[in-house]
Structure formats: structure tokens, C-alpha cells
Amino acid sequence: MLVIVSMELLRQLRKIATGVVLVISLLLGVSSIFLNNASGLEAKKIVYLSFDDGPHPIFTPLLLALLDEHGAKATFFPIGHRLEERWESDDLHDLLNRGHALGNHSWTHRDLTKESKENLYFQLDRTSKQIESMTGFRPNCFRAPFGERNNNVLAVAEELGMKHVAWTIDPQEWREPSIEEAMEHISERFENGAILLLHDRRFLTLPILHEVLKRFPSSEWDYRTIPECKVDNEKTVRSTFREKDAVPVGNVTEVVKISENFKFSGWGYDPDMPEGGLQINLSANSNIENFSFETNSDHEFTFEIPDFEIGSPVCLWLENEGLLRHNTFLGCHNAS
Numbered sequence: 001m002l003v004i005v006s007m008e009l010l011r012q013l014r015k016i017a018t019g020v021v022l023v024i025s026l027l028l029g030v031s032s033i034f035l036n037n038a039s040g041l042e043a044k045k046i047v048y049l050s051f052d053d054g055p056h057p058i059f060t061p062l063l064l065a066l067l068d069e070h071g072a073k074a075t076f077f078p079i080g081h082r083l084e085e086r087w088e089s090d091d092l093h094d095l096l097n098r099g100h101a102l103g104n105h106s107w108t109h110r111d112l113t114k115e116s117k118e119n120l121y122f123q124l125d126r127t128s129k130q131i132e133s134m135t136g137f138r139p140n141c142f143r144a145p146f147g148e149r150n151n152n153v154l155a156v157a158e159e160l161g162m163k164h165v166a167w168t169i170d171p172q173e174w175r176e177p178s179i180e181e182a183m184e185h186i187s188e189r190f191e192n193g194a195i196l197l198l199h200d201r202r203f204l205t206l207p208i209l210h211e212v213l214k215r216f217p218s219s220e221w222d223y224r225t226i227p228e229c230k231v232d233n234e235k236t237v238r239s240t241f242r243e244k245d246a247v248p249v250g251n252v253t254e255v256v257k258i259s260e261n262f263k264f265s266g267w268g269y270d271p272d273m274p275e276g277g278l279q280i281n282l283s284a285n286s287n288i289e290n291f292s293f294e295t296n297s298d299h300e301f302t303f304e305i306p307d308f309e310i311g312s313p314v315c316l317w318l319e320n321e322g323l324l325r326h327n328t329f330l331g332c333h334n335a336s
Contacts, residue, residue, distance in 0.1 A: 044220060044221055045191070045192040045220070045222065046192060046193060046221075046222045046224055047190065047192070047194050047195075047216070047221050047224075048074075048075065048193075048195040048196065048223075048224060048225070048226050049072060049073075049074035049196050049198070049209075049212075049223055050074060050076070050077065050103075050143070050165070050167060050195060050196065050197055050198070050226065051063065051077065051198050051199060051200040051205070052143060052197065052198075052199050052200075053077075053082075053109065053199045053200065054078050054200035054201055055083065055086055055091070055200065056086075056200055056201045057086055059200050059201060059205065060200045063200050063206065064094075064095065064100075066206065066209055066213070067098070067100075067209075068098060068313065068315070068331055068332040069213075069313070070213045070218045070223070070313065070334075071218050071223075071313030071314075071332050071334035072213060072218055072223035073099045073100055073101075073223055073224055074100050074101075074223065074225065075102070075103060075141075075165075075225050075226040075229050076095060076101070076103070076200065077103040077104065077105035077142070077143045078131075079105050079106065079108065079109050079127075080104075080106065080108070080123075080127030081107055083127075083130050083134065084130055087134075089134040089135070090246075090247055092131070093134075093247070093249050094328075096135065096238070097249060097250055097251060097328055097329060097330050097331065098330065098331030098332075099225070099251060099252055099330075099331045099333070100331075101225035101226060101229040101230065101231075102131060102135070102229065103139050103140075103142055103162075103165060103226070104124060104127045104128055104131065104139045104141070104143075104162060105127070105142065105143050106123040106127055106142075106144070107122065107123045107124075108123065109145045110123060110145060111145060111146055112124075112144050112145065112148060112149060113144075113148045113150045113152070113153060117156065120152060120153060120156050121156050121160075124156060124157060124162070125160055128162070135237075135241065136237040136238050136240060136241030137231050137233070137234065138160075138161060139162060139229065140161060140162060140163065140228060140229055140230065140231060141162055141163050141165045141228045141229040142157055142163075142164060143164065143165050143166070147166055147167070165195070165228055167195045167196065167197035168189060168193075169186055169189045169190065169196045169197060170185075170197045171183075171185045171186050171197075171198075171208065173198060173199065173204045173208055176204060179204075179207055179208060179211060182208050183211050183212070183215065186208075186212060187215070190212075190216060195226065218313075234251065235251070235267045235269070235299075238269070239267075239269040239299065242269060242270075242271045244272060244322070245272065245323045246322065247320055247325055248268055248269060248270035248278060248318040248319075248320055248321075248322075248327075248328040249269055249328065250266060250267055250318050250330055251266050251330065252264060252266040252316060252330050252331065252333055254266070255314075255333050255334070255335050257307070257335070258304065260306060260307045261304040261305060262304065262307060262314070262335045263302065263303070263304045264302070264304075264314075264333075265302045266300070266301055266316075266330070267295070267298075267300045267301065268280060268299060268328070268330070269295075269299045270318070270320070270321050271322070272322040275297060276294070276295045276297040276299050277294050278299070278318055278319065279292055279293075279294055279319035280292065280293045280294065280295065280303075280316055280318060280319075281316065281317045282305070282314060282315070282316050282317075283314070283315055291303075291305055312332075313332035313333055313335070314332065314333055315329075315331065315332040315333075316329075316331070316333075
């Protein structure tokens with residue numbers, strides 16, 4: 001009799017447990033649906049594109065255009081002396097305006113583990129100073145040439161306020177493999193959280209990147225900047241750095257879907273309009289009417305546009321109110 005009672009009790013407990021599991025599953029499912037509807041965006045797998053050894057006067061601008069075509073963001077690790085020789089401040093701001101990030105890749109691309117502490121400090125600090133002289137901020141991250149680092153390298157970098165960023169995929173396009181060989185290497189390692197290493201001083205990087213974005217489209221993959229390289233006070237330091245009659249600077253910081261609308265948030269600063277009111281022009285594809293908005297007194301903007309079944313990234317510009325120079329391009333961003 002006691003055994004029968006115990007078995008019956010066990011059955012009841014199993015029923016209760018099963019019911020609890022079903023309720024939890026139902027709640028999780030409802031929660032997931034609610035969250036997806038609230039954001040309007042399904043979770044995508046994240047991947048990080050990174051480019052070393054630039055800038056190149058031809059290949060880097062072509063890469064930027066290709067990234068904008070797909071609304072993809074990337075992190076660039078330029079060599080210090082190449083920045084000094086090849087780019088003006090506005091060129092580097094253009095890269096940042098489009099939503100990309102910057103890191104330090106040393107001054108002359110030496111194996112840092114073989115350098116004295118004095119030379120090591122020079123390689124990293126001079127590059128950070130060069131970036132600061134052009135943008136107003138020092139980078140938060142660095143990538144050691146060849147990936148070679150030891151405790152001395154990491155200690156000096158930490159002293160200079162930088163964390164090391166490595167990679168998980170390296171097709172070594174500088175060896176000039178075929179595109180098929182490079183893509184086979186990439187495809188075998190392409191996964192959520194992967195960091196792809198390419199070089200914006202190599203022509204072969206262009207067709208490889210084109211194939212990557214084609215095979216792993218932005219409708220399924222979210223191409224973001226490396227988190228360790230984010231500059232928290234970017235708006236303040238870059239705005240303070242601008243002088244009168246300079247081209248405006250800015251950044252789109254967030255794109256989310258709310259109900260039937262897409263919400264864009266960001267900032268734009270023109271030193272010739274210290275009170276704000278800077279005009280933002282927005283366009284997507286030829287089937288959509290263009291829109292225009294303005295920054296507020298804090299030089300920030302937030303606006304919503306209807307969901308038009310947008311089939312291509314949405315691009316933004318800041319109107320230049322200073323000298324008759326070009327408007328500032330804020331890049332193209334995925335809103336689908």
C-alpha cells in the first residue's frame with residue numbers, strides 16, 4: 001500500500017513538473033515574441049570586419065564605398081606613418097562619420113616583441129598621438145603587427161590606455177591566394193562573434209570582401225565595429241576638435257525598428273552652427289521619397305521614418321553651413 005501511494009505521488013509530481021516546464025516554455029516564447037515585436041528586428045549573428053596596414057589612397061576609399069553599399073561597419077588599424085603621409089584629418093573623420101572605428105597598429109609595423117621598452121613605447125604612443133592630432137581622441141585598442149605580443153607589449157599598451165584585439169579568421173590575402181582559396185578558409189571559420197582580418201593596402205581585399213558580403217549578406221549577419229575600440233566620448237572630443245569653417249562631423253549611433261517605423265539616432269556638429277539646427281538629409285533607394293531633419297541644440301538627432309520595405313541601406317548627409325565645401329556623409333545603414 002505504501003508503495004502504491006508513493007508511485008501515485010511520483011506520477012502527480014511528474015505531472016506538476018511537466019506543467020511547470022510547459023508554462024515556462026510558453027512564457028519564454030511569449031517573451032521572445034514580445035521582444036522581437038518591440039524591436040522589430042530579429043536577432044542576427046554578429047561578425048567583426050577589420051582592416052590592417054592602411055590607409056591606402058585608392059583601396060581604402062573603395063573599401064569604404066563597398067561597406068556602405070551593404071550597410072556594414074568595420075574597424076581599421078592604420079599604420080601611424082602612413083596616416084601622417086597619406087591622409088588629412090578630414091579623411092580620417094570621414095571614416096568615423098560613416099560609423100567605423102579606429103585602432104592603433106604601431107608606427108612602422110615592427111615586431112613589437114623584439115623592441116626595447118623605449119622603442120615599444122615610441123611605436124605605440126606616436127601612433128596614438130597621430131590619431132589624436134587628426135581626430136581629437138586617442139584609440140582604446142591596438143593590434144600588434146603580425147599579432148606578436150608579450151607581457152612587455154601588453155603592459156605598455158595598457159599604460160597607454162589600449163587593449164589588444166586579435167582575430168579569428170585570417171585568409172592571408174597578402175600571400176595572393178585565389179579568391180576561392182581565401183573564401184574556403186573564411187567560410188570554414190565564419191561564425192557568430194568571428195573577427196575577420198583583411199588588409200586595406202591590398203587590391204585582393206576588395207574582391208574577397210565583395211564575396212564575403214555576398215555569401216554572408218547583411219540581411220542575415222550584423223557587421224559591427226569591435227566593442228573594445230569604441231570611444232565613449234566620441235561626440236564631445238570630435239566636436240571640440242573642429243574649428244570654424246571646417247566640414248561638419250557626426251555619427252549615426254543607433255537604428256531600431258519601432259512598430260511600423262525605423263528610428264534613427266545620432267549627432268552632427270558644425271562649428272559654424274553652435275546653436276544646432278544642422279540639416280540632415282536622408283535617402284534610401286529611388287523608390288522612396290527623400291527626407292530631411294535637423295539637429296537639436298545639443299547637436300543630436302532622433303527621428304522616425306515609415307517602414308517602406310526598404311531594400312537597400314539608408315544613407316545620411318549633414319548639410320555644410322560653412323565654406324562652400326562638400327556635405328558630410330554619415331554612411332549607409334541597414335534598416336531591415
